[in-house]
Amino acid sequence: MNSIKNNNQSIRSAFGDTIFELGSAMSNLYVVNVDLKTSLSLDKFANKFRSRFIECGVAESNAAGIAAGLAKSGKTVFLTSFACFSPAINWAVIKQSICYQNLPVIIVGSHAGLLSGDLGATHQMLEDVALMRTLPNMSVCAPIDANETTDIVKYLAKTISPAYLRLVRPSTPIVPKIKFTPGKSQIIQSGSDVTVLGYGPVLLQSLEIKNFKLEIINCSSIKPLDSETILKSIKKTGRCLVIEDHQKNGGLGDAVANLILSSGIKCKFISLGVDNQFGQSAKDWQTLYDHYGLAKKAIINAIKKLL
Amino acid sequence: MNLFSNNKKHPLSEISRELRIDILDTVFKAGFGHIGGSLSSIDILVALYFSKLFDFNRDHFILSAGHLCLSHYAILAKLGKFPKKLLDTYSEFGSILQGHESIDVPGVEYSSGSLGQGLSFAAGLALGDKDHHTVCLTTDGEHNEGQIWETVMFANKYHLGNLINIVDCNGIQIGGYTDDIMPLKSLAAKYIQNGWTVTTVNGHDFNALHKAIIRSKNSTIYPACIIAKTISGSGISFMEKNPQYHDVKSLPQNLYLTALDELNQK
Numbered sequence: 001m002n003s004i005k006n007n008n009q010s011i012r013s014a015f016g017d018t019i020f021e022l023g024s025a026m027s028n029l030y031v032v033n034v035d036l037k038t039s040l041s042l043d044k045f046a047n048k049f050r051s052r053f054i055e056c057g058v059a060e061s062n063a064a065g066i067a068a069g070l071a072k073s074g075k076t077v078f079l080t081s082f083a084c085f086s087p088a089i090n091w092a093v094i095k096q097s098i099c100y101q102n103l104p105v106i107i108v109g110s111h112a113g114l115l116s117g118d119l120g121a122t123h124q125m126l127e128d129v130a131l132m133r134t135l136p137n138m139s140v141c142a143p144i145d146a147n148e149t150t151d152i153v154k155y156l157a158k159t160i161s162p163a164y165l166r167l168v169r170p171s172t173p174i175v176p177k178i179k180f181t182p183g184k185s186q187i188i189q190s191g192s193d194v195t196v197l198g199y200g201p202v203l204l205q206s207l208e209i210k211n212f213k214l215e216i217i218n219c220s221s222i223k224p225l226d227s228e229t230i231l232k233s234i235k236k237t238g239r240c241l242v243i244e245d246h247q248k249n250g251g252l253g254d255a256v257a258n259l260i261l262s263s264g265i266k267c268k269f270i271s272l273g274v275d276n277q278f279g280q281s282a283k284d285w286q287t288l289y290d291h292y293g294l295a296k297k298a299i300i301n302a303i304k305k306l307l
Numbered sequence: 308m309n310l311f312s313n314n315k316k317h318p319l320s321e322i323s324r325e326l327r328i329d330i331l332d333t334v335f336k337a338g339f340g341h342i343g344g345s346l347s348s349i350d351i352l353v354a355l356y357f358s359k360l361f362d363f364n365r366d367h368f369i370l371s372a373g374h375l376c377l378s379h380y381a382i383l384a385k386l387g388k389f390p391k392k393l394l395d396t397y398s399e400f401g402s403i404l405q406g407h408e409s410i411d412v413p414g415v416e417y418s419s420g421s422l423g424q425g426l427s428f429a430a431g432l433a434l435g436d437k438d439h440h441t442v443c444l445t446t447d448g449e450h451n452e453g454q455i456w457e458t459v460m461f462a463n464k465y466h467l468g469n470l471i472n473i474v475d476c477n478g479i480q481i482g483g484y485t486d487d488i489m490p491l492k493s494l495a496a497k498y499i500q501n502g503w504t505v506t507t508v509n510g511h512d513f514n515a516l517h518k519a520i521i522r523s524k525n526s527t528i529y530p531a532c533i534i535a536k537t538i539s540g541s542g543i544s545f546m547e548k549n550p551q552y553h554d555v556k557s558l559p560q561n562l563y564l565t566a567l568d569e570l571n572q573k
Contacts, residue, residue, distance in 0.1 A: 030435075052433070054465075062427045069431020072416070093454070096421045097428050101410060194319030 011201075012110060012171050014146035016041025018064040018153040019078060023049045025156060031077045032067045032080040035128065036061050040080045059228055060086045064093035064107075070194045071103035072077070076157055082116075083109025083125035083166060091131055098134045098162050106156045106269075107132075113245030114274070114292060117169065117285040124279030130250025132164040140223040142166035144175055144188075148220055151180035168245075170285070172201040178218070185226035187233070191215040192241040194283040194306050196299075197230065202245040205296045212303055225255055231263050239268045239306040243299060245289075248273035270302045313448045317513045323353045324573050326381040327542045331570065333377055333394045334555060335563040339406070340397070341554040343546065344446060345377035347477040347510070347537035352382050355442060355473075360524065367432050367441040369417045371425020372449055372475070373407035374554070379415070380404055390412040423452025425473055430462050431457035433470040435528075442471045454495075462530040463502035470522065470530040471523045472503075474572030475510065477539040483550050498532040510535030543569055 017274050022029055023045050032054045037046050046053040054064040054070070060081060067079040079086060087094050087107055098105045112125045133140050141156070141163065143149040147169065156163050175188060185197075189206075191213035196206045199219045215233050219225065234240050240260065242253040253271030260267060274292050282288045289295040334340035355361060355368065366517050370379050377397070389403075389412070396402035400511055403411040407420030416432075423457040429443035449455065462470055474494060478485050485491060498505045504526035506519040516535070523531030539553065540546025543566040 031566075036450065056457070056461060059454075059457035059461070061423075061454040062461055065424050065454065065458065066431035066461065069433070070435040072428070072432050072437025075435050090319040092421055093424050093427070095422050096418065100418045306461020 008171060009146035009174050010040070010041070011143060011146050011149045011167050012041045012169070014149040015108065015153060015227055016031055016044065017165060018150045020044045020048070022154065022157050023052065023144040026076065028075050029157060030054060030070050030077045032056060032063050032070070032077055032079045034058055034063050034081045034085065036081055038106065039082070042080060059091050060090040065097050067105045068097035068101060068103050070189060071098070071105050076107045077109055079105055080108045081110070082123065083112040083128045083227050084123050087128055087131050087164065088125060094162075095135055102137045102161055104160050104162070106159075106163045106165055108165045108167060111169045112166045113168055113202070114275060114279050114288040114294070115168040115170055115199060115201065115245060115285050117288065118281050118283055120281040121278040126247045126274050126279060127250065128164070129222055129244070129246050129252065130164060133255065137161050138223065139163045139221070140166070141220055143180070143220055144200060144203060144218050144305040145178060147174055148178045148180050152220065155180065155182055156169065158292045166200065168200060171299065173204060180220060183221050183224045183226060183231045185217050185219045185221065187215060188218050189214060189216040192237060194303050195230070196241045196242055196243065197252065198243040199252060202243055202294055206243065206299055208296060209300060209303070212307070214303070221257070222252055225259065227259055230256065230259065234260060234267050235265055236260045238266070239270065240304060241270050243272040243294065243300070245294060246273050248275050249260065268306045270306060272298060272302055314356070318355050319357055319513045320534045322357055323350050324542075324570060326353065326378070326385060328567065328570050329381040329384065329391070329394060330377045331543070331563065331566055333380070333397050335558045336395055337397045337399075338557045339555065341374040341376050342377065343479060343539040343553040344372065344475065344477060346473045346541050346543065346546065346573070347539045348375050349378040349442060349534065350511045350513065351444065351473055351475060351516060351535050351537070354513055354520065356382050356386065358517055358520065360517070360520050361440060361442065363414070364480045366427060366439045367416055367429070367436070369425045369429040369432065369443045370408060370415075370419055371429070371443050372422060372446045373419030375446070375475070376406070376408035379408060379413070383412065383414040386414065406432050406543065409428065422449040422465070425452040426455055426458045429472070430458050430467055430470055434465055435467055440469050440471060444473050444475060446480070447474055447476040447478065447485050447491060447494065448488070450474070450491055450494065459498065459501045466528055467530045468527040471520070471533065473533045473535055475535055475537050477537045479539040479548070479550050479553055481553050494534055502529055504529045504531040505534065506531070507534040507536065510537035511541060542573070
């Protein structure tokens with residue numbers, strides 16, 4: 001995990017820079033915020049596009065409704081907050097006012113997962129993927145690095161239906177040759193022993209494991225899930241490991257397990273995630289990944305069990 | 308209070324009576340429906356849709372309290388948005404007329420049911436479409452929801468002079484009287500303190516509603532709230548102010564005929 005700690009590019013900044021860039025090109029692009037402008041790197045957008053930066057104050061439910069109403073009037077709307085507040089507080093509003101109306105609102109939940117570190121359990125959103133992937137009309141994306149964040153934001157700005165974008169707090173390494181394709185997963189390392197699936201920077205740890213032939217697949221599109229790429233790989237390896245900085249319940253692991261069982265393909269399967277627990281503060285999130293079984297050591301142990 | 312006293316010679320009163328019968332018929336046939344609030348809100352909707360003060364092909368109407376859909380369905384059928392006989396399918400499997408209204412229904416702009424959300428949606432719509440008015444219908448019981456108050460502050464901040472929130476204040480919610488469930492104290496004071504233009508009216512008096520709507524439309528800088536004092540179940544004596552008729556699971560034929568008889572004699 002040192003490579004993540006020492007890296008140099010911020011996913012949040014990539015988000016803010018891309019939104020700023022799109023703000024010039026798209027006169028119908030609005031950002032709805034809940035007093036977390038700086039935390040989401042939105043100062044530049046807010047200063048330049050004052051009339052299109054809508055500050056709702058600390059009121060996530062209303063913010064989701066405002067975003068929906070703006071979208072109904074023909075705007076493309078990014079609803080921006082921490083994941084522990086949006087979609088956590090305003091999920092029912094997202095369901096009724098955004099998803100059921102099928103409106104183009106992109107819900108951006110930053111500071112997701114244990115990576116929010118010292119903020120503690122209340123701010124470590126570990127249930128957002130579960131909440132969002134169950135909603136009809138909703139797509140769910142989680143970029144692995146800053147470059148993919150840019151690609152995904154540009155893609156989502158043109159969509160005509162609701163989407164959830166999961167972002168993390170720290171700066172993280174850039175993965176070479178990452179290319180986001182809507183609805184698809186990307187094989188970022190080919191191998192024949194074990195298929196490793198995940199999303200977000202937690203997956204990067206598997207790239208540091210060199211003693212096994214791992215096929216590492218970046219599932220940045222969590223919904224829709226790229227069943228073709230995933231099943232093709234699992235058919236080849238016969239072993240599947242899912243890793244996610246999220247509760248095991250309701251996350252990608254559950255989605256992939258369902259996919260495999262439904263396909264009839266026989267394979268060994270392990271899902272790594274937070275196991276029915278709350279998070280806690282730590283100055284170094286490496287400590288948290290060690291404690292909750294998401295660190296490199298836990299991944300290696302899981303691989304050994306599968307082989 | 309004779310709720311028709313002020314309306315006897317008003318041209319809209321006959322439409323209102325006809326739509327009350329449609330609501331009653333629909334509930335009787337379906338054996339289900341939120342009839343109390345539908346009857347308390349019907350005069351408000353008649354005033355909105357038939358007073359020529361709005362063009363809802365361009366202006367927006369958002370029913371936040373989705374359980375009042377029966378009154379909205381009756382209006383939309385009357386306007387020819389869908390065949391009136393479709394009311395007979397209300398809440399049946401496969402019908403677009405669900406127990407809470409959805410955008411599948413022609414003329415409906417917002418799918419509602421979970422209370423407190425529609426005013427936010429209406430405020431967002433008003434912010435995004437400043438060339439037209441957005442009118443929202445909420446209820447007094449709905450003001451238990453914190454989201455309403457988030458929007459009340461928001462609409463003031465963004466000077467949504469094209470937003471009108473009409474509150475159907477019938478004093479009854481699903482669990483009983485609003486004063487017992489959660490006292491609201493003065494709604495008018497709360498809205499005034501938050502910078503809204505507030506008008507309190509008899510929600511069954513078309514002349515008063517007409518004036519209140521014009522006053523609200525003229526409030527072009529500040530959002531407007533019309534506090535419409537209404538009677539739950541209005542027009543059917545045994546239902547009026549009776550919490551049992553907030554919603555019904557069935558309506559026996561003898562009660563249906565009694566109610567129909569009363570409406571036919573108005």
